[in-house]
Amino acid sequence: MYTGLDPYSGSIYRNLLKFDLAMLEPNITIQKAVLRLYLTTRYQAGAPQQLDIYRLTNAFEETAVTWDNAPGSILTPDYTLVDDNNPNGYIDITMTDLVKDWYITPAANYGIMLQTTELTNSLLAFRTREYAESAMWPMLIIEYSLTHTVIYTSPVIGDFSYLSTSFVLEGHALETAYTITYESSAPTAGLAIVEQSQDDDTWAQSSSISLDPGETRTMNVSTPMVYERLSFVNAASAAMTDTVGSTIDVNSNINNSNETALRYESSNTLLPIDPDTGVMTLAVADTTTIIITAKYLDNFNYFSFEVIAAP
Structure with a gap:
């Protein structure tokens, strides 16, 4: 994936990238987003070189886009990296605000354009997703937190429920904050227990809190496993x-x-x-x-x- 001016052919290259954010959970708070590229070639070795990230303003088709039909972009870059790294290593570009905008307004996510100084010997080359080692593919790394408010209402039977079923969170490693209100006229306190699983079958207990009827408490949980559920137990009578x-x-x-x-x-x-x-x-x-x-x-x-x- 070339960017810049090829000193041999005289060709100028720019890159278009788009990441699908549909896999992200709803109601998350994005804390940081980083574009990670693996640099393999750098003609200006040893000298700083600027790499600009421009927000695209309309869509493109990966297999059909050309220089002549390329989508438009904003006039000034959203992000600029001045890099003097040697080849065969990662370049990280923080682009948190742009990813937050895409998350809030998915229809505005047309992707980005990478552009460098288009002068002699400015050519850069990065690995693409067609490369054999996926660790070197272009990546958008997003750190986020997830907060759910779970209301458990009398009669006290079954699990906490997020909709109408057992609360099971499927996703990636993250920090989860549960704000739990125990709305019940039950005669005793209750116990909320977070359990985690790799296979949605064998569950390991992670943390717990006790709540009196009418009480609201928040529980912060680290979730390194694939599945997570919030169970609630209490006494039927005093x-x-x-x-x-x-x-x-x-x-x-x-x-x-x-x-x-x-x-x-x-x-x-x-x-x-x-x-x-x-x-x-x-x-x-x-x-x-x-x-x-x-x-x-x-x-x-x-x-x-x-x-x-x-x-």
Whole structure:
């Protein structure tokens, strides 16, 4: 992909590039965008050379565009890089504002033109997407954050939902901020748990927060995996009662539709509970508080309810 004046043929080259932003998630905040090119040839070796980025003002077809039918561009460059790098290396050009404009108004994304000083020995050459090693292709590298506001409304059953299904985010590594409002008249606090997966099948717990009814909290999560879901568990009632001698499973009082792994603790040593299964035998007539946390996370965030062993 040549740019500039070829000293041998006298030909002048300019490059047209366009990147499809349709793969980006909705409602993201773009923090930085960088055009990365792999430079292979530089005729002005050792001397600084300017490379200008111009915003195109109308469309072009990759296999049909020529010098004579090339699209128009703005008169002054959006970005300019003065480079004195040697060949066989990457050139990075920050173009954050332009990419933000394209993201907000996709119809304005006609692409860009690369142009350098069209004087003797100004020729530059870059790898294209036809090259065997994809790491050297022209790239648009975008760093962004994603914020979702998730409202979970009574009755408290199932997952948090972004639309009407389980919240599963498919995308690239990013930082996600969840602002969660627990709108419910439920009798106990609830526990929001973020889980991540590479295959949408095996889930690993990433973080959790507990919320009281009516409370709003924000949870920031690093998401290095492909899938992410936000599950919510809480108690169906403030207490469960059975007679002395009975064996009970406290999960029967927990809403947990994703079957998120939980850990259980009893505040009363006379009424112990299996920490992994939530099963307990009511050996004596007494009352205990059952504390529930995410099984594979620290026990700082939790919700609880009472178990009463009646005579």
